[in-house]
Amino acid sequence: MMAFSAHVGGACGRDARTEFMATIYVLMGPQGAGKGTQAQLLADRFGLPIVATGDMLREIAKTDTPLGHHVKAVLARGELVSDDILAEVVKERLCNNDCRGGSILDGFPRTLPQARLLEKAAQEDGCRIVVIKIDVPHELLLRRLTGRRICKRCNSIYHLEFKPPKVDEVCDLDGEPLFTRPDDKEEVIRQRLQLYMEKTRPLLEYYDETNRLYRVDGTGTPENVFSRIAEIVAKESNGGSECRSMSEV
Ligand code: AP5
Numbered sequence: 001m002m003a004f005s006a007h008v009g010g011a012c013g014r015d016a017r018t019e020f021m022a023t024i025y026v027l028m029g030p031q032g033a034g035k036g037t038q039a040q041l042l043a044d045r046f047g048l049p050i051v052a053t054g055d056m057l058r059e060i061a062k063t064d065t066p067l068g069h070h071v072k073a074v075l076a077r078g079e080l081v082s083d084d085i086l087a088e089v090v091k092e093r094l095c096n097n098d099c100r101g102g103s104i105l106d107g108f109p110r111t112l113p114q115a116r117l118l119e120k121a122a123q124e125d126g127c128r129i130v131v132i133k134i135d136v137p138h139e140l141l142l143r144r145l146t147g148r149r150i151c152k153r154c155n156s157i158y159h160l161e162f163k164p165p166k167v168d169e170v171c172d173l174d175g176e177p178l179f180t181r182p183d184d185k186e187e188v189i190r191q192r193l194q195l196y197m198e199k200t201r202p203l204l205e206y207y208d209e210t211n212r213l214y215r216v217d218g219t220g221t222p223e224n225v226f227s228r229i230a231e232i233v234a235k236e237s238n239g240g241s242e243c244r245s246m247s248e249v
Helices: 004-012 035-044 052-059 068-079 082-092 112-123 138-146 185-201 202-209 220-237
Strands: 023-030 051-054 103-108 128-135 148-151 157-159 215-219
Touching: 004 082, 023 035, 023 112, 023 202, 023 220, 035 051, 035 103, 035 138, 035 220, 051 052, 051 082, 051 202, 052 068, 052 082, 052 103, 082 112, 082 185, 112 157, 128 202, 128 220, 138 185, 185 215, 202 215, 215 220
Parallel strands: 023 103, 023 128, 051 103, 128 215
Antiparallel strands: 148 157
16 A cells, blocks of 8 residues: 555645645544534535545445445444545545545545645645644434434535425425435444544544644534634645745745
């Protein structure tokens, strides 16, 4: 397996000395915090592409290949897919042209090795990283996840109680049936939350130490939460639009 940075950073071939500092916004928080919901609202408002590793892995899991079968089994158990596979998946996406002006990461990084790899790649490509942690009390998470429904085609996110579709179990946008994610069963949710505490939560310290961590209150309606996050993104986008060379960073 080649180093992630070799894949992501160098492979993109961007000239960090001449491009403006694009910002990578990393949405963090436990399962059910609302990362996917907020990523979509941010993309709509700020026109940034979403890089959602969970969605990407679920697409891979649909394929009839050894990798697809492996990923499907890992997702169903609520475990983390290996860092090596994530490196491959994320590299291609971040090197896409639409990510040159910045992006929203939903679900990545989730381990310290992933965070280090993203760091290196961002440095090589002259991007800044801003992390937004969505705080939600533990007891609300389970309620949000067990009531979640997803559109089979466009991945729009609904909730039976908090964001019901206009017609029962049907997507408002494209009329496709909604489904319950296989990993939204109570026992699998507990396993995912446990892994979040063990592997992902320690990353917050890592970003806090370098003053790139914002925490927002994730309670209230999705619109309430969005207005808190949008304020941060608007502020950081202004700060990030200056031309700076890597030597000044
Ligand atoms: P992924 O798809 O990323 O899932 P997750 O991290 O478990 O996060 P969730 O999608 O469960 O929660 P969310 O915070 O996005 O909440 P949402 O907005 O949907 O990953 C799935 C799996 O892929 C992982 O378990 C792992 O196996 C693998 N994977 C992915 N990335 C990986 C990585 N980097 N490394 C290794 N493995 C990886 O909201 C939840 C519900 O609440 C919805 O119904 C929504 O409508 C509702 N809701 C949202 N906000 C509000 C609000 N303010 N008020 C009321 N309801 C709300």
